[in-house]
Amino acid sequence: MSEFDHLIDRTGLHSVKQAYTPPIIGESGHVSMWGAEFEYPTAPFVIEEIVKWAKTGLYAYTVDDEDFRDRVRQWMHLHRGWEIENDWIVPVYGITSSIATTMRICTNPGDGIIGLTPGYHMYWNAIELSDRRKVASRLLYRDGQYFVDWEDLESKMADPENKMLIMCNPHNPLGKVFTEQEISRIADMASRCGIIIYNDEIFAECLYPGVTLTTFNQAAGNDLRVITATSLGKWLSFTGTNQANLIIPDGELRDKFLAERDREFYGSMNPMMIPAYRAAYTREGADWLSELMNYIKGNYELVDTFFKQNIPSFKAVKPQGTFILWVDARDFCADENKLNDFLINKAFFHVDPGSTYGGDEGFFRMALSIPREELNKNLHSLKFAMDQLY
Secondary structure, three states: OOHHHOOOOOOOOOOHHHHHOOHHHHHHOOOOOOOOOOOOOOOHHHHHHHHHHHOOOOOOOEOOOHHHHHHHHHHHHHHHOOOOOHHHEEEEOOHHHHHHHHHHHHOOOOOEEEEEEOOOHHHHHHHHHOOOEEEEEEOEEEOOEEEOOHHHHHHHHHOOOEEEEEEEOOOOOOOOOOOHHHHHHHHHHHHHHOOEEEEEOOOOOOEOOOOOOOOHHHHHOOOOOEEEEEOOOOOOOOHHHOOEEEEOOOHHHHHHHHHHHHHOOOOOEOOOHHHHHHHHOOHHHHHHHHHHHHHHHHHHHHHHHHHHHHOOOOEEEOOOEOOEEEEEOOOOOOOHHHHHHHHHHHOOOOOEEHHHHOOOOOEEEEEOOOOHHHHHHHHHHHHHHHHOOO
């Protein structure tokens, strides 16, 4: 039995996911697949290190010292083959808040911020709350996969009123890992058009077996004005700690970011993150990650095969990364309200509506980070509800 087969109990944990799960899902005995969190505990060796630290009884202001930075640098070398310097590492209070900080130092109110759609909705929220304009470049959907609309993206990057591009790689919610060629082409366009890139790689560890990821500085060098965000948030389910590390090779951009971050009264590292990184950014962490992504791949294959054999009107968009899955259910129902009502109230199948991410009606996002037995149970509940319609 895999450690990923152990279902965690969210009762009493003040979980956002539990708060957003309709009561009928819990009452039916099914597990929600809404959100992008684990339904099993994180790595046991990470838990052990945090518990050991917690027992010291000291949770005071904590320094991100050279030992911490060495670990981040070594992990980037080990996991991504990316050679960085300690000085490039900038700890922050989470990725979305650092996007807002980046907009304040690199753009003015009213400037356009480009994002690819479908895309993570919190980027758009940050743009609106920062009094900037959302500029969407829609990805093209062909033959069950998504592709960059190069003509559209280049025209928007060339517009002098647009100043910044927000990327997510691997992509949320599509699971797409952009190829080295795609990254290089976007980098070249950004350089020519004077565009700052904010590159969110929170899912960068979550690659399917055999898939590799190229980050922007690897493709275009360290002169490219890009801020890359990294975190334990997804691959260890640490999103609630609100901590991330930015990697900013450009010295002028880094100094501007640090000045703005500190003006916002940045205090210190979350003390519990020091032992978490100490345990995670290791060979043991890499081995555990490999086991995780093999399990996720197995869950994807279960869903894909189940849909093809039992519910052909649902089509899984094949991911290369993340532990989420984008599903095209338009052949079944292209009316989002009716689809959601059916999924929740008839099938007890709780997922994220596609419109949340700027997707077309009839799409939805589901988490694959769920014990396989529970996933199988949810799929059969979906099939049973479908069978009742005919």
